[in-house]
Amino acid sequence: MTLAEIASTLLPGQKILQLNSWEFDPNQTHVTVNATSIQNPVRCPVCLTTSHRVHSQYQRTLSDLAWANFQVTLHLSVRKFFCINPQCQRRIFAERIIDIAAAWARKTQRLTQQLTAIGLALAGNAGVRLTQYLSVQASRNTLLNLVRRISLAPIPTPEILGVDDFAFRKRHTYGTILVDLNKSQPIAILKDREAETLTEWLKAHPGVKMVSRDRSKTYEKGILQGAPDAIQVADRFHILQNLGESLAQVFGSQLKILKCCRKTAHRVSS
Ligand SMILES: [Zn+2]
Structure with missing residues (x-):
């Protein structure tokens, strides 16, 4: 040759x-x-x-x-x-x-595929360090943009959906995460935690039969508007959290009585 x-x-x-x-x-x-x-x-x-x-x-x-x-x-x-x-x-x-x-x-298709694989495995800065060893030039943003461009397989709408808020940046910006509870798999992230945004998503993805959520009125309203036939249930985490907060409030307002009880219990035991 x-x-x-x-x-x-x-x-x-x-x-x-x-x-x-x-x-x-x-x-x-x-x-x-x-x-x-x-x-x-x-x-x-x-x-x-x-x-x-x-x-x-x-x-x-x-x-x-x-x-x-x-x-x-x-x-x-x-x-x-x-x-x-x-x-x-x-x-x-x-x-x-x-x-x-x-x-x-x-870039050629095959170089793009290689950089996409690096971006997926290592993301920005670590990916750039590896490309330097492979004699290929790519910036952090290039690797991240290639990963963002990957088209995702369509996700079927789950029958049982979990809805909760999360922080993009704590105390500043919050979004909503949607989870397929049968598969324990996150399926979508919404830009905020407004009722209207959740309503839009539910209308665009009909078929949800049950929604597990926190006890806020906002999500309740969003679900009622977007999937009025879906059964709404409060999730275990938020029920326990609300119970804990309520008990702390009740006992916190009865500190005198609690002190008396403690003294009485101490006298009886001694
Ligand atoms: Zn032509």
């Missing part, structure tokens, strides 16, 4: 790219690869009609996975085409190289 063949093999999307040249910069531990898209046919992204009528060429610059400890930059020559479908609203379109990189992306 020649060096050119090895370099071609290392490219993403080998079948649709033609390797033109590459430059090694040992001082900067950097490789620049020049390649041209040769995919054929090319489809209009709007009407999906194939077209061979080239309008122009332009260059995309993409960061790719490192080769050993060399950072890699791809300079890809890609084309714009005329759409030949007279009914189509798009007259000129840029060819998509979906397997290599998303439209407008500055």
Whole structure:
């Protein structure tokens, strides 16, 4: 295998790219690869009609996975085409190289996947430290944004739902957490703890049959408006918490009597 063949093999999307040249910069531990898209046919992204009528060429610059400890930059020559479908609203379109990189992306798909995996495993700062060992450049925000962009699988609406508030920032900002109580799994976080916000969520997710909540009137109202047929129950934690607070209040207001009882009990026992 020649060096050119090895370099071609290392490219993403080998079948649709033609390797033109590459430059090694040992001082900067950097490789620049020049390649041209040769995919054929090319489809209009709007009407999906194939077209061979080239309008122009332009260059995309993409960061790719490192080769050993060399950072890699791809300079890809890609084309714009005329759409030949007279009914189509798009007259000129840029060819998509979906397997290599998303439209407008500055990184290859496989580099994005690697950074997303790092972000998921280590999050921001620790992830950045690891990427430095992998000869890939990524900021903390890049890793976090990639994790945020992951599309989540749809979550079925639970029949038994737990509702409680929690602090984004204690004594300042609070939200609401919703939990599937059959699976003991959090399923959604609401931006605040207002009745209307909970109502909106329940209306958008019909099918809740029972809601376990604290004893506040706000959530009671939100549930009544959003899922009027659902049975509302107070959860064990808040019942015990309320009981404890009530008992402390009762006994706290009867301190004199409690002292007398204690003295009497002491005399009887001695
Ligand atoms: Zn078209």
